[in-house]
Amino acid sequence: MHINLVNFNIYTKRFILLLIIGFILSIALKLHGLSVNMWDNCLPSEKYTTNNILLGKARGIRSDDLLVSTPFILSQIKHDFPQSNSNIGVDKAPATVHYNLPVYHFSSLFKPQNFGFFIGKYFVFK
Numbered sequence: 001m002h003i004n005l006v007n008f009n010i011y012t013k014r015f016i017l018l019l020i021i022g023f024i025l026s027i028a029l030k031l032h033g034l035s036v037n038m039w040d041n042c043l044p045s046e047k048y049t050t051n052n053i054l055l056g057k058a059r060g061i062r063s064d065d066l067l068v069s070t071p072f073i074l075s076q077i078k079h080d081f082p083q084s085n086s087n088i089g090v091d092k093a094p095a096t097v098h099y100n101l102p103v104y105h106f107s108s109l110f111k112p113q114n115f116g117f118f119i120g121k122y123f124v125f126k
Contacts, residue, residue, distance in 0.1 A: 023112065081103050
């Protein structure tokens with residue numbers, strides 16, 4: 001007896017295609033959930049502004065993102081996405097373990113939130 005768990009009719013295929021197009025567009029439009037705009041409060045500059053918020057506002061409550069994840073990501077970018085980074089942690093910390101770090105490793109295939117980093121080094125933050 002064969003049971004169909006997913007019916008791949010035309011509507012399902014269109015929905016999957018719509019999701020893929022939306023994902024590609026979000027990467028192309030450089031959409032992300034990082035609180036990068038909080039850096040403007042710490043390091044104000046007239047030349048470089050990151051006032052590109054679409055919804056909401058940059059919040060200090062996101063300090064885990066601002067003070068931990070963003071510097072770790074920038075360190076990974078600076079060192080060409082190594083699998084272990086001596087600038088993170090006490091010794092050479094394995095970057096593959098941290099969920100949001102972009103790294104040149106097969107595990108990155110399962111982290112679609114990091115695909116934009118591999119288009120260009122600073123693509124996501126521009």
